[in-house]
Amino acid sequence: MTQLKITSLCITVLILSLTFIHSSALEYNGSALNVDTGDIDGDGAVTIYDATEIQRSIARRSIIIGEAFTAADIDRDGMITISDATLVQKYLCYYNTGTLIDRFRMRKKYGVIISGDQKSSVCKRIGDAEGMNCDYMVEGQMQNGGKNDFDDCYPWCYIRRCNVAVNENGTRDITYEGENGFSVDGSNGSVYVEIPKFYSKRSYINGEEAWEISGTKHEGFELEPAFQIGGKELDAIYVSAYECTNGSEYASVSGAETATSKSLAEFRAIAHNEGAVCFDYAALHAIQMLYVIEFADTNTDKYMQGFSMQPYLNYSNGKIVSRNRHTLTVERTNGSKATRVDNLRVGQRVRIYRSCPNDSMQNWFVGSQTTIVKILPHKTDSDLVDITLKNIPDEDIVGDGETMYYISGQPQSTGGTDTLTYHTGRASRDNSVSVFKYRHMENLWGNAWKIVEGLRTKELNYYYTFDPERYDDKDISSWQRYSMPAPNQPHLGDNWQNKAWIKSLGYDKNQPLPLLPVELDSGNTKGDSSRWSSALYTMYDVTRSGKEIQKDKDAEYVCLYGGGWDHGALCGLFTFRFWVSSGDEASALHTTRTVIR
Numbered sequence: 001m002t003q004l005k006i007t008s009l010c011i012t013v014l015i016l017s018l019t020f021i022h023s024s025a026l027e028y029n030g031s032a033l034n035v036d037t038g039d040i041d042g043d044g045a046v047t048i049y050d051a052t053e054i055q056r057s058i059a060r061r062s063i064i065i066g067e068a069f070t071a072a073d074i075d076r077d078g079m080i081t082i083s084d085a086t087l088v089q090k091y092l093c094y095y096n097t098g099t100l101i102d103r104f105r106m107r108k109k110y111g112v113i114i115s116g117d118q119k120s121s122v123c124k125r126i127g128d129a130e131g132m133n134c135d136y137m138v139e140g141q142m143q144n145g146g147k148n149d150f151d152d153c154y155p156w157c158y159i160r161r162c163n164v165a166v167n168e169n170g171t172r173d174i175t176y177e178g179e180n181g182f183s184v185d186g187s188n189g190s191v192y193v194e195i196p197k198f199y200s201k202r203s204y205i206n207g208e209e210a211w212e213i214s215g216t217k218h219e220g221f222e223l224e225p226a227f228q229i230g231g232k233e234l235d236a237i238y239v240s241a242y243e244c245t246n247g248s249e250y251a252s253v254s255g256a257e258t259a260t261s262k263s264l265a266e267f268r269a270i271a272h273n274e275g276a277v278c279f280d281y282a283a284l285h286a287i288q289m290l291y292v293i294e295f296a297d298t299n300t301d302k303y304m305q306g307f308s309m310q311p312y313l314n315y316s317n318g319k320i321v322s323r324n325r326h327t328l329t330v331e332r333t334n335g336s337k338a339t340r341v342d343n344l345r346v347g348q349r350v351r352i353y354r355s356c357p358n359d360s361m362q363n364w365f366v367g368s369q370t371t372i373v374k375i376l377p378h379k380t381d382s383d384l385v386d387i388t389l390k391n392i393p394d395e396d397i398v399g400d401g402e403t404m405y406y407i408s409g410q411p412q413s414t415g416g417t418d419t420l421t422y423h424t425g426r427a428s429r430d431n432s433v434s435v436f437k438y439r440h441m442e443n444l445w446g447n448a449w450k451i452v453e454g455l456r457t458k459e460l461n462y463y464y465t466f467d468p469e470r471y472d473d474k475d476i477s478s479w480q481r482y483s484m485p486a487p488n489q490p491h492l493g494d495n496w497q498n499k500a501w502i503k504s505l506g507y508d509k510n511q512p513l514p515l516l517p518v519e520l521d522s523g524n525t526k527g528d529s530s531r532w533s534s535a536l537y538t539m540y541d542v543t544r545s546g547k548e549i550q551k552d553k554d555a556e557y558v559c560l561y562g563g564g565w566d567h568g569a570l571c572g573l574f575t576f577r578f579w580v581s582s583g584d585e586a587s588a589l590h591t592t593r594t595v596i597r
């Protein structure tokens with residue numbers, strides 16, 4: 001993995017903390033087989049005490065001999081020098097040193113037991129994760145005491161933002177956050193999140209499902225597929241910090257429009273320009289493991305529902321009833337039913353669309369995206385609200401009868417979480433209308449559906465591949481087929497009664513890796529404590545017949561995950577939609593991310 005430059009502040013703090021303890025020679029008395037690089041006193045950890053002893057040796061205040069000398073010679077040059085002291089200091093500041101000292105963090109195993117209760121999402125921490133705490137930020141305030149133990153643990157402690165520039169010869173220039181030149185606005189290239197290599201294990205322990213990860217390959221652990229390409233193991237992958245962006249030569253920058261209405265081929269071209277691929281199932285799987293083990297909870301919207309409760313379809317929209325220049329008067333209710341207009345906020349991106357006829361779902365957008373600059377209650381009618389937009393199309397946007405006009409949500413511009421000073425959290429206390437980030441990755445779900453490479457369905461069968469060279473295969477029959485089929489879930493509308501809630505993910509001991517839904521709940525069991533706060537949609541419908549069923553038999557449906565701005569509580573890290581066949585991906589609801597390997 002590319003080495004970071006340690007900050008002068010970090011070194012200064014550590015050096016000032018080094019205290020001369022004694023002046024006698026120090027000899028390590030443990031077995032040579034148990035000598036760990038950097039662990040001079042043999043207590044099983046690298047601490048400030050070990051750094052102190054190296055400093056004392058350099059200052060000739062002590063003599064380190066025997067196995068303690070072997071432990072203190074971090075860089076293995078046969079001497080104890082300032083280089084060894086610096087490596088220990090870097091380790092204590094959570095930098096990857098590229099030496100054996102890192103194995104103190106990498107060898108630990110962090111895991112959870114997934115609740116067997118369908119109504120509970122809370123997991124039990126196991127292994128080295130037992131007793132640990134995590135935290136996140138909301139509007140600048142930490143929510144759980146301000147201490148996230150996982151910030152000290154591998155691989156979480158080495159997940160960081162950077163600019164990645166891929167040169168013509170395939171080499172990369174990486175500038176990490178905190179180094180000179182790092183920028184989120186595109187002036188130094190795209191913004192990525194470096195995720196270091198780790199191993200994972202999914203198994204059953206005494207009849208309970210366990211997920212575990214480690215930086216070391218223990219018995220039963222396998223390398224996460226995201227960190228392997230062409231038979232070669234990778235030290236890290238780079239996932240875009242933002243959703244794919246418009247208006248820039250780079251795929252991931254702050255302050256740009258989220259790119260939508262593009263085909264998969266167009267998104268692939270954007271990714272290819274910076275040596276990347278579109279977001280894939282291998283990267284998603286790694287993030288799913290990291291999140292669930294860190295939060296010890298499978299209900300991903302409990303803490304961060306994402307930008308997901310905006311108006312789109314007629315039943316949830318506010319009809320435009322009048323216009324005064326750039327100010328629209330909009331219905332807050334539709335009959336006795338409230339719309340989602342109350343979820344609109346100043347600064348949000350919206351768009352106007354017209355729908356016809358007879359309240360059908362046939363609709364199209366009018367003009368381009370714009371921004372809300374003011375929201376005021378209507379002066380005479382509490383069922384109306386006045387919304388002022390930055391700009392409005394010139395055409396008449398007040399209609400009635402068969403053609404009506406509505407205000408619609410849109411994907412928000414990137415960078416909405418830049419004001420947060422912590423790597424995980426949401427920008428607003430309004431959970432369902434707030435952009436968020438997890439470990440620097442903004443809007444992992446919500447805002448817009450993300451197209452996922454390497455995972456498709458055909459006739460309710462899951463097919464997957466972790467080989468980027470095969471992502472554009474026209475025929476997926478040679479991909480790996482999952483032993484369990486996807487549940488039949490015909491389109492029932494995006495409401496909370498559509499019986500799309502995931503009840504269980506499949507587990508096959510011969511294919512333990514895939515985290516794919518195999519059973520849906522027969523009723524509406526969504527709630528704050530539901531085990532899987534995510535939904536599954538499959539276009540293929542076994543109840544069809546004739547030409548319709550034949551069309552489905554021939555179709556290969558591309559994976560979309562996460563949910564979009566209108567998807568409400570159905571958004572989540574495990575939400576999948578297989579409704580779009582290859583070549584038909586372009587939609588105002590769809591975007592992707594990019595991944596560099």
